[in-house]
Amino acid sequence: MQNERTWQFWDDYYTSQEKDAQEWIVEPTIDLLEKLSEHLPRHNRTIHILEIGCGISTSARDFYSYLLKKNIDANVIATDISPVCIALNQQRDDLTPTEHRFEYRTLNVAEQHPDLNESFDIILDKGCLDTFAFRSKQRGQNQPYALLIRTVLDNIHSWLQPDGVYWVLTPRRKFRSVRDFRGFETVHRVELTTIPRGELVSTQQHTYLHVCQKNQQYLPNTDDHAFCKGHEETIDDDSSCPKCHKTFYEFRKGEPMDGQGKSVWWRRWRGHCRHCKRK
Ligand SMILES: C[S@@+](CC[C@H](N)C(=O)[O-])C[C@H]1O[C@@H](n2cnc3c(N)ncnc32)[C@H](O)[C@@H]1O
Ligand SMILES: [Zn+2]
Structure with missing residues (x-):
């Protein structure tokens, strides 16, 4: 679905990187991790977390360590489309064999993966869907409901457990495609004012966390009306x-x-x- 040029773009980007870690949008400080942990599911089972478009950010790894320290049982998979970036992360973090509950993998969010269906309590996204929205605008489409975004949201919906949540960290106060996607029952917006911004940001003033609860009634990839315009504003x-x-x-x-x-x-x-x- 997503063309090879995009994949090549990100591989080239990470090949030319000199640093081994870099954060877009917001830094994974302890304040951010605490803020995120306020939205963890309350069940006593292992919490399964997938990060999409992880880049060379340390957010997923830091969140995993934070949960370990809090004695919260979690399994985390951090993924990106770029094999170069995944290899960089694996070298950087030198995970011991006992750390099998945290791993890096390649994953293209624009492709279906039936093996991942209903696997995750949480899907974390820091700047991944943003890049799709940005590209759609760049191409002059400026369509919040571009087909590619819908495909990605349908995949995210499929990979969430029935009571799963999608966490989007973004500079966008309004993320219309997320807000209006019928695959989410509720979208709650939290403004993160005191958390340091990542090094790769535009002139953004704020960072927002959109917490999206899966709508179990929605059928991905079949529903003709994936978005409902005029859906209530994000609630905050x-x-x-x-x-x-x-x-x-x-x-x-x-x-x-x-x-x-x-x-x-x-x-x-x-x-x-x-x-x-x-x-
Ligand atoms: C703006 S960067 C954010 C990186 C990281 N999450 C952070 O906060 O620093 C967007 C990331 O999305 C990845 N990406 C782009 N298209 C993707 C796709 N189809 N599937 C998975 N990841 C993708 C890119 O490789 C890039 O690492
Ligand atoms: Zn009233």
């Missing part, structure tokens, strides 16, 4: 009811959201916005 604490102007935070009376509680709050909030009678 500042989202406000169009009628009574109460914010989502006020609606919850400041109550924190954790674990399973999140989807309940989001459902209640959508219900409120739909039925609110106040002017």
Whole structure:
């Protein structure tokens, strides 16, 4: 699906790299890892995590070490389309044989992999889908729902477990294709204000984490209406009811959201916005 030139582009990019680690968008500081861990599933099983488009970032490895320290049982696979970058990571991290619960692999997110279906609790994406969105814009299409993006989102949906989540770290406050993708039941946006930005950023001021909960009703690769325009805005604490102007935070009376509680709050909030009678 994705042409060989793209693959070659990234291989050349990593071949010419002099550093052995580099971060786009945001640095995997302890603050970021803590922020991410607030969105971990609450079950007691091993947490299976896939990173897509890992580049030569250390995010997945650092998150794995962080979880180990917290005694959280996790299995992490960090992937990228570029074999050069995967080889660089493998050399850099020199993983001992006991570290078989963390590995680097090549994976093209634009291709289907039935062997990965329903495998992951979390799919982490720091700048991968961004590159597809950027390319679609560069080609003058500027289509948030470009076919390639839909293919990638369908694959992500297939690889998530029924209650899995897709975490997108991006400078985009609004990520329309993510927000409107029917394969996600809810998309919750968290602004990451205090976390240092990566070295490879444009003039972006902020970084956002979009937490996307899988919609189990959606059938990837068959649904003709993968995107629904006019889907509710991404919900965050500042989202406000169009009628009574109460914010989502006020609606919850400041109550924190954790674990399973999140989807309940989001459902209640959508219900409120739909039925609110106040002017
Ligand atoms: C903007 S970089 C982000 C790298 C890294 N996640 C970081 O935060 O530093 C995008 C990455 O996506 C990878 N990529 C591009 N197309 C891909 C595809 N079809 N499948 C998997 N990875 C891809 C590139 O090789 C590149 O490493
Ligand atoms: Zn209201």
